[in-house]
Amino acid sequence: MSFAELQVCAVEAADAAGGVCVVRCIGGVARAGQVYAVGELRIGLRRIERYGRAVGFFDAGHVAKVHLTGSVVALLARGQVLTYVPPDGHALAELEAWLATGPPLLEEPHPEQLRSLATSRMQDGELPDGVRLRWGRVALAALDRADRPEERPYVRSYLLRCFGPGGDGDPDRDPAALCRDVLALFELTPEQAAEQAPGWRDLPRPAILRLRRIKNLLLCTEPARPYLAATDPLAVAVDAWAAVRPGLP
Template sequence: MAIAELQVYAVEAADVTGGVCVVRCVGGVARAGQVYAAGELRLGLRRIERYGRAVEFFDAGHTAKVHLTGPVVALLARGQVLTYVPPGGHGLAEVEAWLATGPPLLEEPHPGPLRAMATVRMQDEALPDGMRLRWGRVALAALARSGRPEEQPYVRSYLLRCFGPGAEGDPDRDPAALCREVLAGIGMTPEEAAARARVWRELPRPAIQRLRRAKNLIPCMAPARPHLAATDPLALAADAWAAVRPGLP
């Protein structure tokens, strides 16, 4: 099957987020949701319009008005050819660009595999620290996109443990923010957890699962604890939960 290619006729509108172009398909089949290359840069094909209505695809020899994502749209020139990038042909920068936009593109990795890939790269000590941090942020974004933000504290805890606190305003390596996130995820006091743990075999399954989730989350605060003042209420809460944890099921 021929690789899809789009030749630019005109750029009708463009800003830092993307724009609208009139293009002709000069090869293959262009589909909404695909990703195209303009040199080393990438554009997302969000929407296709023909004769005033949205369509899912158009093929070689036909023209259409297309809505593209990416600031490079403003730099496109008449006659320039955009080439389809197949799945798996994307790097860190492209993944970051996708995750900064709204609905996923069809050619994005599924959030689950993307999270798994990003977690592995985040932990790869052969990579530069800056790149590992970027992959950590990709893992966080993939969790948010897949509707699993409750798993984000584990990633933030790893980033804080390996790389220390970030600059002021960096939520991904903020010790206080991490503790607040963990405490919100636990959703009960250490005293309540200790009381329930003493009779946990008599509790309904959801209550037991909640205690086990608390037990799993508590260690996420450990990398943050050294960066908190001894009298900080968050430090006191972290210490209280650390003391309770051994008794949880």
């Protein structure tokens, strides 16, 4: 079961106690009594109305008028998404255990929602470094579940840039492994990319996107390169690509 999500269509009334909004359910099932998150703030879903009468729930694809509690209602804007928070929320340790062994959760997070949550926690400078690292691993696990391996280098690069290589043999912060994995994604050699770069505007769209993807992924190697010895063949390969990158679209 995925988390319920509500997208704000309009705020009809709001004061210090809460307000009334028209929302569309864009995921899961919204039920009266649930609690929703807006960043770190919480909103209570007190009442749901559809076609002029109170209902207990409504699901994805449908619109309803909802009565919400919480002063933050006055700050809501059209298009903003509210995400259901299960009772007591999912603690980091609970999510880690679920990802590792698959024990049942009251509400199973959708991989995309989990990725978004974990990424924001990973980047939260107010959290201890150790907790941010754990959220980074959750983000990587969520990408695996969402079948989005092409985004893993960006998370690994962020962890390496912020926290350095893993002294405990953490493969997600191994500079050499990150560089190898990034370069393995390229279908071209640096020489081939350099040959195509000057006339990239005349290339077919798939070829342009391929060059642009390479340019973006090369950024992931930047925090890793200082940890490679200058004579390391991997460093030589990264440097060859770095020389080509400025000319890519």
